[in-house]
Amino acid sequence: MLYAILCYHDGNLVWSWSKEEDAAVMDKIGGVRAKLTREGKLGASLRLMPTTAATTLHKNQEPPLVIDGPFAETKEQLLGFYILDVENLEAALDAARQIAAVNPGGAFEVRPIAVFNPDERSGVAVKT
Amino acid sequence: MNDLAWINAALAAARPQAVGALLRYFRDLDRAEEAFQEAALRALKNWPKNGPPRDPAAWLILVGRNAALDGVRKDARTVALPEDDAISDLDDVETPLAERLDGSHYRDDVLRLLFICCHPDLPTTQQIALALRIVSGLSVKQIARAFLVGEAAMEQRITRAKGRVARADVPFEAPGPVERSERLAVVMAMVYLIFNEGYSAGDTEARAALCDEAIRLSRLLQRLFQTEPEVMGLTALMLLQHARGEARFDDAGEVVLLEDQDRRLWNTELIGEGLALMDKAMRHNRPGAYQVQAAIAATHARARTAAETDWAGIDALYAALERMQPSPVVTLNRAVATAKVHGPEAALAMIAPLEARLSGYFHFFGARGAFLLQLGRKSEARQDFNRAIALANTPAEAAHIRRHLDRHLSDVE
Numbered sequence: 001m002l003y004a005i006l007c008y009h010d011g012n013l014v015w016s017w018s019k020e021e022d023a024a025v026m027d028k029i030g031g032v033r034a035k036l037t038r039e040g041k042l043g044a045s046l047r048l049m050p051t052t053a054a055t056t057l058h059k060n061q062e063p064p065l066v067i068d069g070p071f072a073e074t075k076e077q078l079l080g081f082y083i084l085d086v087e088n089l090e091a092a093l094d095a096a097r098q099i100a101a102v103n104p105g106g107a108f109e110v111r112p113i114a115v116f117n118p119d120e121r122s123g124v125a126v127k128t
Numbered sequence: 129m130n131d132l133a134w135i136n137a138a139l140a141a142a143r144p145q146a147v148g149a150l151l152r153y154f155r156d157l158d159r160a161e162e163a164f165q166e167a168a169l170r171a172l173k174n175w176p177k178n179g180p181p182r183d184p185a186a187w188l189i190l191v192g193r194n195a196a197l198d199g200v201r202k203d204a205r206t207v208a209l210p211e212d213d214a215i216s217d218l219d220d221v222e223t224p225l226a227e228r229l230d231g232s233h234y235r236d237d238v239l240r241l242l243f244i245c246c247h248p249d250l251p252t253t254q255q256i257a258l259a260l261r262i263v264s265g266l267s268v269k270q271i272a273r274a275f276l277v278g279e280a281a282m283e284q285r286i287t288r289a290k291g292r293v294a295r296a297d298v299p300f301e302a303p304g305p306v307e308r309s310e311r312l313a314v315v316m317a318m319v320y321l322i323f324n325e326g327y328s329a330g331d332t333e334a335r336a337a338l339c340d341e342a343i344r345l346s347r348l349l350q351r352l353f354q355t356e357p358e359v360m361g362l363t364a365l366m367l368l369q370h371a372r373g374e375a376r377f378d379d380a381g382e383v384v385l386l387e388d389q390d391r392r393l394w395n396t397e398l399i400g401e402g403l404a405l406m407d408k409a410m411r412h413n414r415p416g417a418y419q420v421q422a423a424i425a426a427t428h429a430r431a432r433t434a435a436e437t438d439w440a441g442i443d444a445l446y447a448a449l450e451r452m453q454p455s456p457v458v459t460l461n462r463a464v465a466t467a468k469v470h471g472p473e474a475a476l477a478m479i480a481p482l483e484a485r486l487s488g489y490f491h492f493f494g495a496r497g498a499f500l501l502q503l504g505r506k507s508e509a510r511q512d513f514n515r516a517i518a519l520a521n522t523p524a525e526a527a528h529i530r531r532h533l534d535r536h537l538s539d540v541e
Contacts, residue, residue, distance in 0.1 A: 015347060016141035019340065021133060052350040052363065053404045055411075067352040068408060075183060104134045105180065121310075 002043075002113035003084045003092040005099060009106035011077035015050050028102035036084070036095055043083035043118075050078055076107065083113070131176045138175075139168050142185035143265045144348060148237030150196075151191045157244070157294055159196060161262065164426055167192035210382050235352040236302050242315040242345070244298050247289075254289040254320050261286050263342050273334040274326070312353060316362050316418070317343045323366045328521070339370050360409035361419030367402035368425035371395040383528040387434035399429045417453045420445050439468035456482040459494055463499075472499040490519040501536055 017025070036042035051070040058065045070077065082099065086092050089110065096108045143164065150160035167188040182186035245259040257275065260266045272282035303311060319342050326338025346363040355360050358408070375389035384390075406426050409419050424445045431437040446462030460479055467475035476499050488491035497512030513529050520526035 008272050010138075010141070010184075012348075012351075013138055013141040016137050016344060018137075018337075021137065029189075049404060050347060052347050053401050053408070055408055058338075066411070068360075069351075073351070104137075 001032075001085060001088060001093075002116050003086065003089075004111045004113055005082040005084060005092070005096050006078055006109040006111055007080045007099070007106060008076040008109065009079050009080060009103075010075050011051055012042060012075070013105075017045075025102070025104065029099065032098045032102055033082075036082075037096070041084050041086050041091075041095060045080070045082040045083060047080040048078065079106075083116075107113070132172075134173055134180075135172060138180065138184045139171065140190075140265055142188050143343075144194060144238045144241060144263050145185040146188040146192065147187075147262065148239075148241040149233065150192050151241055151244075152237050152300060153193055154196065157262070157290060161516065163192035163196040164188065166195040167334055170195070214374075226507055228241075231336055233302070236308070237310065238348065238352060239299075239303075239311055240298065242318065244293050244296070245298055246314045246318045248379055249292060250289050252318075252321055253325075254285060256325055257282065257286055258289045258293065259318060259345075260338070260341065262290075263345065266337075266341070270334065270337070272339050273332075311351070312359070316349065316359065319349065320362060320366070320418075323369075327369060336373065339366070339373070339384045341454070342366055343370060345534075355412070357409040357412040357414050358416040358418050358479075360405045360439055361416060361422045364405035364409065365400040365422035366400045367405070368422060368429050368487050371398035371402065371429065372473065377524070382531070383524050383525060385528075386428060387437075389434075391432065392432075394429070402426065402429065415448070417449060420449045426450075437467050437468075443469050454498060456485045457489070457491075460486065460489075460495060464495060467499055467502070472502040475499050488519060490516050490521060491523060493519065497529075498532075506537055513537070 033042060033045055051073075054068075054070045056067050056069065056071045058067055058071075082095075083094055084092055088093060089112075092110045096110050100106070100108050146167070147160055147164045150163045154160050154163065170191055171184070171188065175181070201426050207420060241263055242259060245262060246255050250258065253275065257271050260271050260274075261268065268283050268286060269279050271286070272279045275282065277285075322345070323339055323342035326335045326340075326342065343363065343366050344364060346359065350356075350359045350363050372386070372389060374395065375391065375393035376384055378384050402422065403426055406419070406422055408420070424442055427438050427442050427445070443462060443465035446458060446465055450458050450462060459482060463475040463478045466478055476496070479486075479496060479499075482492065493512040494514035497509045497516060500506075500509035500512060510533065513533050516529045517526045520529065
């Protein structure tokens with residue numbers, strides 16, 4: 001079963017981390033990623049740029065409106081996600097717990113993936 | 129990250145909004161700061177125990193405001209407010225109040241807070257110091273280190289600057305659109321000054337922190353003014369310049385020129401974000417000086433080797449910048465690009481009229497010396513390099529020119 005673990009946190013806060021704090025967090029996450037990869041569970045993992053770099057195409061009119069910024073300006077922002085290939089929800093939650101353990105706060109939404117179109121060339125595909 | 133580090137990061141992130149709202153509430157900078165300090169102290173006690181609040185800024189605004197009012201009431205020997213444990217995690221009754229308190233005013237609060245630091249009577253270094261203290265919440269010690277002055281001297285400087293700002297007439301009603309954009313322009317200039325203060329003189333950690341802080345403030349401005357392409361340009365400009373940070377100095381702390389830098393040391397993440405912001409800004413078709421400068425930085429960032437640099441493009445961008453923001457320094461920078469495209473002769477002609485205005489400017493003599501050297505006019509080049517050394521702002525700048533002299537002109541008297 002494919003799951004996405006969507007990482008939400010206060011973007012304002014995360015982008016206030018010092019370089020050292022950020023590196024320390026990323027380092028610990030790297031350890032968990034390596035472990036999950038060894039266990040054959042981890043596909044792509046992505047960190048998103050701050051929402052200030054985002055643009056949203058809003059189809060509430062024709063032609064759709066292109067607006068600066070994220071779809072919704074909320075405190076908790078989607079900061080990145082992991083694609084997992086695991087047995088069941090318990091296993092996905094277990095991975096989410098490991099990821100959460102090395103993160104200072106935040107929320108980790110475990111969301112089953114309905115359709116997955118891997119791009120073989122990019123090498124980010126999950127082996128199923 | 130342990131509790132304390134997390135709370136400190138949360139306090140830093142919430143600070144501009146919280147102090148800005150408290151300032152609007154109390155209309156007094158000292159009281160706003162004291163209220164925030166008090167709220168921060170309570171957060172340090174309260175948050176590890178009760179967990180972080182959903183909205184740290186709103187929590188700090190409420191607790192800060194109540195603490196200050198509490199103080200007033202105690203003075204007046206009346207009943208104190210409930211313990212702040214009671215509002216440790218803003219319940220549903222408190223949340224709308226908090227939103228009323230800051231939501232609609234958030235943007236103008238933060239802008240006002242930054243704007244009062246830009247008081248025109250204050251020299252730019254004091255504006256920067258004040259903003260770092262009040263808006264960013266850096267300690268006096270940190271700021272003193274960044275400016276290479278003693279802590280006591282910096283304390284005095286900030287106190288004096290604060291006094292001047294406090295006496296100034298800051299309008300507290302919401303600004304109109306014209307005033308808002310004027311304030312934004314002033315504040316952006318100040319944010320870029322903070323960045324340059326950190327960028328210009330080197331690789332010490334305390335100064336690099338100023339670059340990080342300027343980028344953080346710029347991202348904050350961008351969240352407040354999402355559709356303003358110049359803010360995107362400013363953020364992009366700083367990200368693209370900061371991306372070269374690691375490559376700008378060698379192990380001995382000496383300056384490494386752009387064309388000699390090891391481009392593998394450039395931070396690709398920051399470059400990626402800077403380029404993404406440039407793309408966003410361009411869509412608006414409203415060019416401005418920050419966007420053009422960012423475009424110049426982006427042109428450098430896109431070149432995988434120094435030889436690949438699109439100097440003709442950079443020359444054209446500087447020409448655009450000259451029209452938007454005429455200044456001898458811009459022309460001098462353009463001359464460097466012109467020298468690459470049309471040769472040093474053309475560059476010398478371009479900067480000849482600038483000498484009177486740039487006679488005290490390190491980079492003028494450094495650049496002219498280099499043009500003269502390329503033309504083989506060695507003794508004139510040597511003269512200019514010597515003047516540059518005398519005008520150097522930092523030992524690293526002087527050392528750089530000295531190495532240049534040793535390498536190319538050791539045989540010229």
